[in-house]
Amino acid sequence: MTVPWALVDGWTVTRRDLMHWLREPAPVIIGLLFPVLMVLMFGFLFGGAMAIPGTADYTEFLLPGMFAMTMAFGMEATMIAVSTDAQRGVTDRFRSMPMSPSAVVVGRCGADLLNSVAGLVVIIGCGLLMGWRAHGSVGATLGAVGLLLLLRFALLWVGIFLGLVVRNPEAVGAVQILVWPVTFLSSTFVAPATMPGWLGTIAEWNPLSSTAAAARELFGNPGWGGDSWIAEHAVLMAVVWPLVLVAIFFPLSVRRYQRLSR
Amino acid sequence: MKPTIVTEGLRKRFGTKIALDGLDLTVDAGTVLGVLGPNGAGKTTAVRILTTLLRPDAGHAEVAGFDVVRQPDRVRAGIGLVGQNAAVDEALSARQNLELFGRLYHLSTAAARARAGELLDRFDLADTGGKAVKRFSGGMRRRLDLAASLILSPKVLFLDEPTTGLDPRGRTEVWAAVRGLVAAGTTVLLTTQYLDEADQLADRIAVVDTGKVIAEGTPEALKSDLGGDRLDVVLHDAAALPGAAEVVATVTGARPETDADARRVSAPVRDRVAALTDAVRALHDARIGVEDIGLRRPTLDEVFLHLTGHLTGHGADEEVPA
Numbered sequence: 001m002t003v004p005w006a007l008v009d010g011w012t013v014t015r016r017d018l019m020h021w022l023r024e025p026a027p028v029i030i031g032l033l034f035p036v037l038m039v040l041m042f043g044f045l046f047g048g049a050m051a052i053p054g055t056a057d058y059t060e061f062l063l064p065g066m067f068a069m070t071m072a073f074g075m076e077a078t079m080i081a082v083s084t085d086a087q088r089g090v091t092d093r094f095r096s097m098p099m100s101p102s103a104v105v106v107g108r109c110g111a112d113l114l115n116s117v118a119g120l121v122v123i124i125g126c127g128l129l130m131g132w133r134a135h136g137s138v139g140a141t142l143g144a145v146g147l148l149l150l151l152r153f154a155l156l157w158v159g160i161f162l163g164l165v166v167r168n169p170e171a172v173g174a175v176q177i178l179v180w181p182v183t184f185l186s187s188t189f190v191a192p193a194t195m196p197g198w199l200g201t202i203a204e205w206n207p208l209s210s211t212a213a214a215a216r217e218l219f220g221n222p223g224w225g226g227d228s229w230i231a232e233h234a235v236l237m238a239v240v241w242p243l244v245l246v247a248i249f250f251p252l253s254v255r256r257y258q259r260l261s262r
Numbered sequence: 263m264k265p266t267i268v269t270e271g272l273r274k275r276f277g278t279k280i281a282l283d284g285l286d287l288t289v290d291a292g293t294v295l296g297v298l299g300p301n302g303a304g305k306t307t308a309v310r311i312l313t314t315l316l317r318p319d320a321g322h323a324e325v326a327g328f329d330v331v332r333q334p335d336r337v338r339a340g341i342g343l344v345g346q347n348a349a350v351d352e353a354l355s356a357r358q359n360l361e362l363f364g365r366l367y368h369l370s371t372a373a374a375r376a377r378a379g380e381l382l383d384r385f386d387l388a389d390t391g392g393k394a395v396k397r398f399s400g401g402m403r404r405r406l407d408l409a410a411s412l413i414l415s416p417k418v419l420f421l422d423e424p425t426t427g428l429d430p431r432g433r434t435e436v437w438a439a440v441r442g443l444v445a446a447g448t449t450v451l452l453t454t455q456y457l458d459e460a461d462q463l464a465d466r467i468a469v470v471d472t473g474k475v476i477a478e479g480t481p482e483a484l485k486s487d488l489g490g491d492r493l494d495v496v497l498h499d500a501a502a503l504p505g506a507a508e509v510v511a512t513v514t515g516a517r518p519e520t521d522a523d524a525r526r527v528s529a530p531v532r533d534r535v536a537a538l539t540d541a542v543r544a545l546h547d548a549r550i551g552v553e554d555i556g557l558r559r560p561t562l563d564e565v566f567l568h569l570t571g572h573l574t575g576h577g578a579d580e581e582v583p584a
């Protein structure tokens with residue numbers, strides 16, 4: 001059986017990103033170390049001031065949130081890569097070539113998921129050094145990692161869509177800035193219960209919160225003890241939210257990609 | 263023989279903006295068509311439709327016998343595109359770029375490597391080694407872009423403003439590369455805002471304005487369409503321009519153009535020699551100091567002004583290639 005061209009070409013496009021990492025390691029390394037910096041900042045700098053109901057160990061609470069945040073920041077990288085290629089005309093060159101049309105996206109997907117796995121390894125390593133531990137079974141631990149990557153996969157499509165919509169570099173910068181409040185307005189760093197009522201509710205319903213809470217649950221780390229429906233169904237919602245995002249942004253991205261030719 | 267590129271009544275609208283308004287073009291095999299027009303004339307839109315990147319709203323287009331809307335895969339297999347921006351990977355080296363695109367053209371690893379080597383030699387990029395494309399000059403980048411679109415030796419090549427933004431040296435490099443391809447029999451459609459570029463490279467020129475062809479022919483024929491030769495008078499002193507313009511108007515019976523920077527008055531003439539001798543005598547009688555006087559064929563800039571009633575996209579203040 002021959003491998004479909006979509007995969008062969010997709011792998012070629014993925015390899016292009018891997019070559020970028022080798023040739024220009026600085027941005028990749030900064031991307032990998034940035035979450036580490038955040039962990040150190042929140043763990044040591046603000047950690048003393050952070051109180052999570054029901055637990056004295058902020059690090060155990062913080063790390064799963066940081067894992068989810070690392071996945072969310074990956075979305076920016078996707079967006080920047082997609083919009084840069086579109087602006088430079090590289091996307092047009094691919095589209096004018098007799099290669100598999102889906103390879104551009106398949107390749108992007110491969111490269112970004114590889115990058116995310118690397119990012120997750122680094123931040124988990126950092127957590128282990130700081131004394132964070134997974135207390136659950138091997139299955140539950142792998143499940144948590146799977147849910148984190150599922151979130152990244154869903155955000156990949158958000159990133160591709162935004163990268164195709166947002167063409168100029170200033171707008172890309174603006175979207176990047178918006179990612180911040182969205183990641184902070186969640187249970188990644190603090191308990192939503194400590195926020196004003198309506199803000200807390202938004203934070204609880206943030207997809208990032210569900211993944212962070214599910215990871216805490218599966219790793220056997222302390223949660224923040226919310227008793228709302230969404231807080232009590234974290235694992236379910238950590239599956240549902242990404243699927244909802246994919247259901248929305250996959251067709252939007254495909255349509256947007258096709259609309260390049262309208 | 264059937265033309266290699268044909269468009270009939272191509273229309274394309276973006277919202278309320280009409281980009282193409284019934285564009286008709288034909289390019290015979292092995293020839294170069296220069297599509298000449300100012301910014302916003304619809305050149306890029308036409309190229310994007312012909313290279314299957316964009317669908318027309320109406321009309322019909324064929325490249326190498328294949329319909330661009332119904333048989334895009336067949337079209338893509340036979341064309342090369344050099345878009346308005348050099349569409350190469352900035353972080354990679356020239357060789358890595360060519361090998362990458364070679365693989366995406368479904369060459370084997372070995373064949374992609376061999377082809378990259380050939381093209382690097384041919385476009386004088388072999389000594390760039392591992393240098394990233396972002397450190398290339400504009401001309402080198404364009405040549406790499408051109409090389410990348412020639413991996414499969416396409417029979418038809420589209421060049422969208424290949425020298426816009428290049429310095430004179432880069433422009434000369436790209437022109438030489440294009441001439442080489444044409445000599446090897448490639449059919450080329452090239453768009454440009456530079457009249458001299460069309461004059462230099464094209465067998466035929468289609469002048470495009472607001473989405474349609476307003477004149478078409480060989481560079482020579484377009485020039486004579488304007489009504490033959492022009493009389494040029496260059497003065498010693500720019501202050502004498504109005505007086506000289508009056509004299510030239512009387513002699514030629516046409517409204518002359520004046521160019522203060524060049525201290526020049528010029529007007530179309532019918533009777534060549536009579537106009538020249540009359541002008542010399544009349545200027546002498548009016549005691550206007552003349553540095554140079556002569557007859558010449560009109561420039562394409564004048565062709566454009568004549569056809570559209572407005573000047574082309576680049577004004578006198580912008581850089582115009584020598």
Ligand SMILES: Nc1ncnc2c1ncn2[C@@H]1O[C@H](COP(=O)(O)OP(=O)(O)O)[C@@H](O)[C@H]1O
Nearest residue numbers: 276279280281300301302303304305306307308
């Ligand atoms: N994607 C687009 N959306 C909206 N307007 C467009 C788009 N592409 C081109 N146009 C408009 O169509 C006209 C023709 O553009 P273009 O083909 O790029 O001209 P040229 O290449 O000759 O400068 C211009 O007025 C331009 O603003």
Ligand SMILES: [Mg+2]
Nearest residue numbers: 305306346423
């Ligand atoms: Mg253009």
